[in-house]
Amino acid sequence: MRETNEQTATRKRGPAEASGGTVLLAARGICKSFGTRAHRVQALRDVDMDVREGECVAVIGGSGSGKTTLTRIMFGLDTADAGTVRYRGGLLAGPRSAVMRQLRLESGIVFQNPFTSLDPRWSAGRSIAEGLVVHAARSGRRHSAGGGEAIDAAVRGALAMVGLDPDEFIGRYPVDMSGGQAQRVAIARAMVAQPRIMLADEPMSAVDVSGRVQILDALTEIRRRQPHMAMVIVSHDLGVVQQLADRIVVLHDGRIEETGATGDLLANPQSAYTKQLIAAAAW
């Protein structure tokens, strides 16, 4: 039987990291390359990764290490050249497969730049409600008389959860928001349908320092309120990772360099590359 990267790295760090809740999302042997045959860049090389129910996994690594590519493949936004992704045991076989539809209904994604990931011509309320409207349409439910009210209440609840005043922000457009406010609206959009699993792809990289604090508070509040939701966070910021993540996966040059419990890995890194990352963050 093939010994996977993650299994190897996990064994180095002890059995505690392998235990936990039910595996929600499992990637096996993921390979991905970009570019032409003459200039091919191997972004991912035989990567395995699991995300379990209720845990927050941080994927860290330098620029070009394959963090975003891996998580995009795991959440069905990209396809792998080789390897498989399973959601709750079912294989993600294609964009129209039943498992993919289930993943789409049960996942929420926060993108890097809120000003491009929110429709500039839609108010915050409309953007947040979109997921609920799509889900209602997908599940074949027609809008009943109270449907609009229920959506309204859910949208206001999501805005309140991320620390934004619903009255002030429900009708506000992204152009009238700061980076931190816009990203919190994007987080509210990802959270409004109460997903089982959430991906936050460098959610703080496009905002200023005060915005980062607000987003971190919002994500911490979400973890507190929804302890069973799994979260995958891609970040350069080890401070954020330390506060949010239960487990860290270190990617380097398309491979998993090391993985382990957050406190354990940050206190006692095994690989030279992880030590470099931690040392660089200390600056």
Added chain:
Amino acid sequence: MTSVSDDGKRSKRFGRGGHTTGNVPLRMRFGVIIRSMWHQSVGRFALIVMACWIAVSLLSLFWTPYPLLYTDGGHAWAAPSAAHPLGTDGVGADVLSWLMAGSRTNLVIALLTMLVSAVIGLACTAVMISGRRALASAGVVVVDALIAIPTVLLALLFAVPFGTSISVIVAACGMTYGLNMARIVKPSASLAARSAYVEAARAMGGERVARVFSPISCPRLSPVLAVQLSMSAGTSILAEAGLTYLGVGVPSGVPSWGHTLTTSVRLISVYPLTVLWPGLTVTLVVTALYLLGDTIRDCADPLANVELRKLAAAVGRQTHNTGADA
């Protein structure tokens, strides 16, 4: 959690539907857009001309100064007078009556051309930005090939089996302007389809093309659509005049501005005033239509019109307050 409010009270204040999640009811949005247009001199001009055009068209359904079939052979090519404010044509028919009745025909042609070109243009754009590369490439090639066929040639082709009629003008104009529109809208639609917010919608289970074209997302394309549709309407009026002059437009006996121009243009050097009125009308309306598109683009886009954004914010606050009152 804040508001879920009394439906009756909210309906009274904001109209029915559309007021949840900070959405502005269409009636209120329309009011702000019209007010914004009115505050611009160009927009005011366009609105006044459009209102006059529609009013005259409606009036002509019930009343014209003279019946269309009335002719006064003794006063052919008469100059403007109290009896005939815009004069008479070569058979002594009242020019004002024919222009009034013609405004109705041209309004129908402009509206139908907009509709047909919008359907063809958006359908072709949807194919050209499809995720299936072969289909998208084939769509681009087909549109590029068909776009080379001129409106006049297409009208002549349609006129062979179907004869001259308003339908022929609408079909020829709608098809050519629709293809042009598809080519112009495609870059905006492609950008929208590749944008992060469409990807975010796709991640929630939405379809890519549906997200770009759905009625709720049309604001992304509405600025370019507003300009293109108004240009289609304006150009269809010019095309009607040209095609009627060539004999493949509006059939003889059906009033239209092109028909009035055609009947009076033969003696332009002798009776220039009879050509002036229909020519002036066409110029005025076509100019107003072009300006209307530009103004709508500026006033209906929440990114460009801060009043729309203020309204949305106010609706978000008022919705809650009404709910609290209840």
